[in-house]
Amino acid sequence: MTVRTTPSAPRTSLDLPVSALPGVGAESAKLLERLEIRTIGDLLWHLPARYIDYSTFRPLRALRADEEQSAIAILGAISQRRTARGQQLTEAQLLDEDGAPTGVTASWFGRQFIKERVREGQRVRISGKVGWFGRTLQFRQPKIEPADAQAVHTGRMVPVYRLTEGLKEGNLRRWLHTAVEGGPRRTPVVRELADALPSDVRERRELLPLPEAMAEVHFPSSEGRLFAARRRLAFDELLVLQLALGQRRAHWKKDAKALPLRADDRRLDAWIRALPFTLTADQERAFAEIRADIAKAVPMARLLQGEVGSGKTVVAALAMRIAVESGAQASLMAPTELLAEQHATSLRRLLPDAEVGLLTSSTPAAERRRILDELASGRLGIVVGTHALVEERVAFERLALAIVDEQHRFGVRQRTTLREKGIDPHLLLTTATPIPQTLWQTVYRDLDVSAIRELPRGRQEIRTEVRTSAALPKVWPWLRERVAAGEQAFVVCPRIDPGEDPDAPDVPSAVAVERELRTGPLAGLRVALLHGRMPAKERDDVMRRFAAGEIDVLVATTVIEVGIDVPNATVMVVLGAERFGLAQLHQLRGRVGRGEKRAFAVLVSEAAGESERLAAMTERTPDGAPLDGFALAQRDLEIRGPGEFLGERQSGVPELRIVDLADLDPRLLADVTAEADRILATDTDLERPEHALLAEAVRALWRRTALA
Numbered sequence: 001m002t003v004r005t006t007p008s009a010p011r012t013s014l015d016l017p018v019s020a021l022p023g024v025g026a027e028s029a030k031l032l033e034r035l036e037i038r039t040i041g042d043l044l045w046h047l048p049a050r051y052i053d054y055s056t057f058r059p060l061r062a063l064r065a066d067e068e069q070s071a072i073a074i075l076g077a078i079s080q081r082r083t084a085r086g087q088q089l090t091e092a093q094l095l096d097e098d099g100a101p102t103g104v105t106a107s108w109f110g111r112q113f114i115k116e117r118v119r120e121g122q123r124v125r126i127s128g129k130v131g132w133f134g135r136t137l138q139f140r141q142p143k144i145e146p147a148d149a150q151a152v153h154t155g156r157m158v159p160v161y162r163l164t165e166g167l168k169e170g171n172l173r174r175w176l177h178t179a180v181e182g183g184p185r186r187t188p189v190v191r192e193l194a195d196a197l198p199s200d201v202r203e204r205r206e207l208l209p210l211p212e213a214m215a216e217v218h219f220p221s222s223e224g225r226l227f228a229a230r231r232r233l234a235f236d237e238l239l240v241l242q243l244a245l246g247q248r249r250a251h252w253k254k255d256a257k258a259l260p261l262r263a264d265d266r267r268l269d270a271w272i273r274a275l276p277f278t279l280t281a282d283q284e285r286a287f288a289e290i291r292a293d294i295a296k297a298v299p300m301a302r303l304l305q306g307e308v309g310s311g312k313t314v315v316a317a318l319a320m321r322i323a324v325e326s327g328a329q330a331s332l333m334a335p336t337e338l339l340a341e342q343h344a345t346s347l348r349r350l351l352p353d354a355e356v357g358l359l360t361s362s363t364p365a366a367e368r369r370r371i372l373d374e375l376a377s378g379r380l381g382i383v384v385g386t387h388a389l390v391e392e393r394v395a396f397e398r399l400a401l402a403i404v405d406e407q408h409r410f411g412v413r414q415r416t417t418l419r420e421k422g423i424d425p426h427l428l429l430t431t432a433t434p435i436p437q438t439l440w441q442t443v444y445r446d447l448d449v450s451a452i453r454e455l456p457r458g459r460q461e462i463r464t465e466v467r468t469s470a471a472l473p474k475v476w477p478w479l480r481e482r483v484a485a486g487e488q489a490f491v492v493c494p495r496i497d498p499g500e501d502p503d504a505p506d507v508p509s510a511v512a513v514e515r516e517l518r519t520g521p522l523a524g525l526r527v528a529l530l531h532g533r534m535p536a537k538e539r540d541d542v543m544r545r546f547a548a549g550e551i552d553v554l555v556a557t558t559v560i561e562v563g564i565d566v567p568n569a570t571v572m573v574v575l576g577a578e579r580f581g582l583a584q585l586h587q588l589r590g591r592v593g594r595g596e597k598r599a600f601a602v603l604v605s606e607a608a609g610e611s612e613r614l615a616a617m618t619e620r621t622p623d624g625a626p627l628d629g630f631a632l633a634q635r636d637l638e639i640r641g642p643g644e645f646l647g648e649r650q651s652g653v654p655e656l657r658i659v660d661l662a663d664l665d666p667r668l669l670a671d672v673t674a675e676a677d678r679i680l681a682t683d684t685d686l687e688r689p690e691h692a693l694l695a696e697a698v699r700a701l702w703r704r705t706a707l708a
């Protein structure tokens, strides 16, 4: 855990500019700056992205398939040709060190320069992934260099760093080597790293001292030591995160006073019986958890997650009913006007005896005044609205329960906003983006979580197909048939504008696709465009017309992702599907099939057939069911990492530099959690001297996430 101070008064060599390190000139310092490396300390925290194990060279004849390996070889014939798909292919025969042919080859796509770098008969070091090619083994896209080149420290595990253009790998490695190992008459600066971890924690968890861990992470002396070193750094990172979130949660719970909201069982049973359907077991459990929370004077901070269509609204509605019963007020905030309107309608249906106000920017002035009055006087119990609810000067008489629909990413900030208004309501955030368990045990740890997994009975499966764009000439006429049958369709594109990214001109854009479809394959249908850069009013208008059946086909970006309900929409075509996360595709797919009619999703991608990720969208569990949102989210986390779930930086979720949330050792997490709880139990504000550096690291973390 870096403890950064302003470099004006250097306390240690770590605060010195990188150029203070032998071998780093002004030119290099500039390059390093691009990697945000300014001080020697920054340099130390530029951790290897991976390692190459050059400590073992394998004889060519002993290579194994599907492993990263290194070998020394003599280069045989090198050939170049174009493949059927037009790619430049370079292939080299690899010979034994004594020059005997082995059948092993190396191949590179699109790296014409390889032929200029090495020559036939040269002794080379080659390193990379080996796979079968017909009946022989082949290095694919390997790294290759003359065996007599000294750039790489052979005979050990070699760190590989993230670079920037112009920065040479060998140089960066040498500088780090100096920082870690020192030089003639120089003690290594790594020894100056301040260890923030209290020594009792370090001993209890058998962790390496920080300087030692840092040295091993850069230049591991063995796999085992590297593992121990990474574990130590990961421990620190997780601990600071857990402390930060734990502290936030503790403060939220300690300083805040909420109104206890209760309703007796008999009345509650009557409301539940009056619902137009029976609750699923998951809905009942989630509701019981919420009910227990809001009965306390400690404000609830809970995330309700559940598949699209799993029925989160009714659970929220019952909680709101309890608030009203307790003589308090409840609000439900939705991300769009249309959704707010839909919620108001459902709440009126679900809670026929409660008055529900709707407050959006379209609310007529007189009505608006009435609602504001009644909220201020406490006559109105439930209000549904958009952002306007927290952002404007809406005064509540007794707001006791605030629900934020489909916006887990912004929950933190809204909580702060409510807080600033002097209100400590119970807070319920709902989301249809399932958050894998490791994430809510870490980055969402300041929230309690309820999950609805089971869908209401009778919900039909959405027939999903993954196709390449070659199938589109058949998709569009079929889509016309669906429209002719009175149904509606979404066509979703990964981007708004064709000119958005000149490097990837082939990515479908909503603007171009809408134009093409309207004038081409879907001519004559009522096609409309919807994207996030349109003014909110216009967007709402388009959505409203689509919901009213005045538009047949909506070409859109993911703005339609949020919980909109158009039961007549039965077709979802997603173009450039590989650009979306699985959880997101699942969400999109959930936009159709909300009614009685059979629904379809067509995921179009040039990677169809090759993409393991997209295949998950049609995969089935052993008992024949499609993967649900939770399973898809977990899969996505494993394949693509946590970015998708964490959203942007500003979302208030700190980024992690060492810990891979997609691949987190549950034992490490348990150890860290126990230590964080132990520390906070006796020193919530981290005021003890032995926690001073931890406190500083926590502050630095909040600064980095811009949420101080």
Ligand code: ADP
Pocket: 277, 278, 279, 280, 283, 306, 307, 308, 309, 310, 311, 312, 313, 314, 432, 456, 457, 563, 565
């Ligand atoms: P989401 O979790 O996506 O917000 P909603 O709350 O909008 O889902 O519910 C989707 C639909 O399912 C609504 O029309 C709702 O009335 C219906 N529904 C909710 N719970 C049940 C249930 N237990 N049985 C049958 N239908 C239900």
Ligand code: MG
Pocket: 312, 313, 405, 563
């Ligand atoms: Mg919803």
